[in-house]
Amino acid sequence: MPEEPSDTGFPIIDDIDRVIHEPARLLIMSHLYVLDSANFLFLKRQTGLSDGNLSSHITKLENAGYVEIIKKFVDRKPLTVIQLTKGGREAFRDYQRQMQHMFEGIRD
């Protein structure tokens, strides 16, 4: 589940999903949103994150229910791939809408 929102007195920001809002996790979610699935190495190459960083962020996303780890066989070889859950996909779309809404609301 998303992290507890804080009370900033700025309701739109308070509603932002902080699990996705973290830059590295946003990058991971963005990649998984446009792909069907990918393994750890592909995400590492695309995001440029270190092994440790990537693994901890994927674990957080998994704990939030946004990604799922699937073990399968491709050409009789075991393979572990990561993909967005239905909830993760919806959460990402909500996040997009919230961010657009927030910036539309900001005026000089």
Added chain:
Amino acid sequence: MTEHVDLKALERRAYTSYHQDGIVDIFLGLAIVTLSIILLFFETIFYLIGGILVVWVVSYAGAKRSITVPRIGYVEFKQSRRYRVMFLVTLLLVLNFVIFAIMAFGLLTPELRIFLNQYGLLVVAGVVGGLFALFGWVTQVYRLSGYGALAFLVFIITHVFQLHLFFPIFVLGLTITVTGFVMLYQFVQKYPKVESSEGSYDNWEDE
């Protein structure tokens, strides 16, 4: 990093980086070189294209598995990507079948036969160049469109200087093959092979 995330660009970058290994170029180039050499000995080569395509697809998939995936990782793109590639392969097979049928059953009218004898290479230049451009545009691997421009040019030169058909096909195939090997070298340098225990979820999951 969060200022602007262009999702289409992100997907395109993932797709093109997966095809920056030059393997498609090497296989395509070698297939074309093979065709050009066969052409030196046999006049009609069209019926061979289908056979080469089958061998090509099987070998290409194996090369991807053994060269690309251990270096850049495994990915499955969205169905729309796969449909686009399937559309192109189907188009190529249908085109191959149509040409085969025309040649095998003598469906050309005498007028068309005379026209093709005179301007056949210009038609081939347009079709081959157009097919490459279409492949480049649909797959967004834009160097394929560059190959289309090269194909168009060499077929036109062959027509103007009345060279043997071997020349444009061989030049095109050789250029694509060499480009592929250069790209493969750069790819291998940029992405060293990751052993199966490294960089995999199974490894960091246990840490």
